[in-house]
Amino acid sequence: MIHCDNLVKIYKVADLEVVALQGLDLHVEAGELMAIIGNSGSGKSTLLNMLGGLDRPSAGQLTVDGKDLLKFTEADLVKYKRETVGFVWQNNARNLIPYLTAQENVELPILLKGRRKRERALELLEAVGLSHRRKNRLHQLSGGEQQRVAIAIALANQPKMLLADEPTGSVDTKMANQILNLFRELNRSMGLTVVIVTHDPLLAKKVDRVVAIRDGKTSSEMIRRKSYADELRELEEGTAAAEEESHVEYAVIDRAGRLQIPSDMLQSVGIKDSNKVRVQLEDGRIVLLPPEEKKTS
Template sequence: MIQCEGLVKIFKAADLEVFALQGLDLEVQTGELMAIIGNSGSGKSTLLNMLGGLDRPSAGMLTVDGKNMLKMSARELVRYKRESVGFVWQNNARNLIPYLTAQENVELPILLRGRRKKQRAAELLEAVGLSHRRHSRLQQLSGGEQQRVAIAIALANSPKLLLADEPTGSLDTRMSEQILDLFRELNRTIGITIVIVTHDLQLARKVDRVVSIRDGKTSSEMLRRISYTEELEALERDMEAAAAAEQSHVEYAILDKAGRLQIPAAYLESIGAGDTNKVRLELVEGTIVMTPGAAKKEPAAD
């Protein structure tokens, strides 16, 4: 569904250039439910905006559902945003119109496709568990219910890809888990590809694959050892299995096309390489061993 190779995004302000993405590589399979994590400024939201057609890459390759995002015309980009991708924002003000009911909010994007809007809106609200609240105005809905309406809106035109930018950022833990459970159910029942950006690693662990972005590049991936359903069943059988759930994923560092990888700062500090930019690599019996070089020299005082 998604293929990024050497993806670069540069933002320019006056004489300043900021590299938000610096050669990012990523693949997302059709029908996958995955999360992207990273610190503020790592480039994860920039990537999501480019996947949604809101920003264009500066360089590299980006294809979504076979469409080259760098070569799309303005008209093709509008059609892509209208028909191929759905967006769920953290801020409900970007998702919803406050003076409309839940059903009227969902009906709006359906009008663009000329469908029977009332029937389709009712079906979507039922799919997100809000059929009993379809005539409620937004001020009558809780934060979690408003986010469910936003998800129904994102699904209105049957997109192949659903993008969610911090969709649980303004919700409490219980409601956040309900929203993520809803994403899992939608992924399972209708097969839609879902990419979630979140800063919460514990919530991200509910999906099968977690990609970590650092300094504009893919730094690591965490893959689930067993399925989420199997994990829940194990927890129900044995409460002591909760500790094992913390090890539900195994983490892999990502090599880029040039064979480079990002090593966590904690690892470098643990071997005494925190004060040097040089390390020695040796191949010892089929294992790559890294040892720190000389520490950086302080500049001489005047």
């Protein structure tokens, strides 16, 4: 569904150039449920905007559903945003029109397609568990309910991919779990590719794969050891292994053979104030060692 190869994004601010992405590689299969995590300024929101057709890369390759976004005209971008991708923002003011009811908010994008808007809107509100609130306006809905309406809107034109930018950032933990469970159900029942951008590492418990971005590059991936459904079943049956991690983490090596190592790991082995490490092969393993101390006479 998504192929990013050596993706670069440079923003020009006055006389300065800010590199948001510097050679990022990412591949997402159709029907996958995955998350992108990273600290503020890591480049994750920049990546999401490019996947959503809201921004263009400066260099590299970016294809979504077989479409080359770097070759898109403005008309192609409009068609892509209407038909291929659905977007859920953290800020509900970007998702919803406050003076419309929940149902009217969902009907609005359906008008562009000329479909039977009322029936489709009711189907979507039912899918997100809000058919009983269809006549309520924005101020009558809780934050979690507003986010569910936003998800229904994002699904209105039957997109192949759903992008969510910090979708649980403005709700409590209980509602966040409900929203993440909803994404999982939509992924399973509709075969929808779901990409969630977040700063919350606990999200890994709910998704199949987590890609971490650091300094504009993919630095590591966490992949689920067993399916989420199997984990839930084992918990219910009391057969879950004690203290077993749900995911295994892998460092990502780029095409030039480079990888990013977290600074806390480097510091723990005594590599603090240097940008150099010694690399050795020992018994079939690649070992990183701190630089040799200079001999003083």
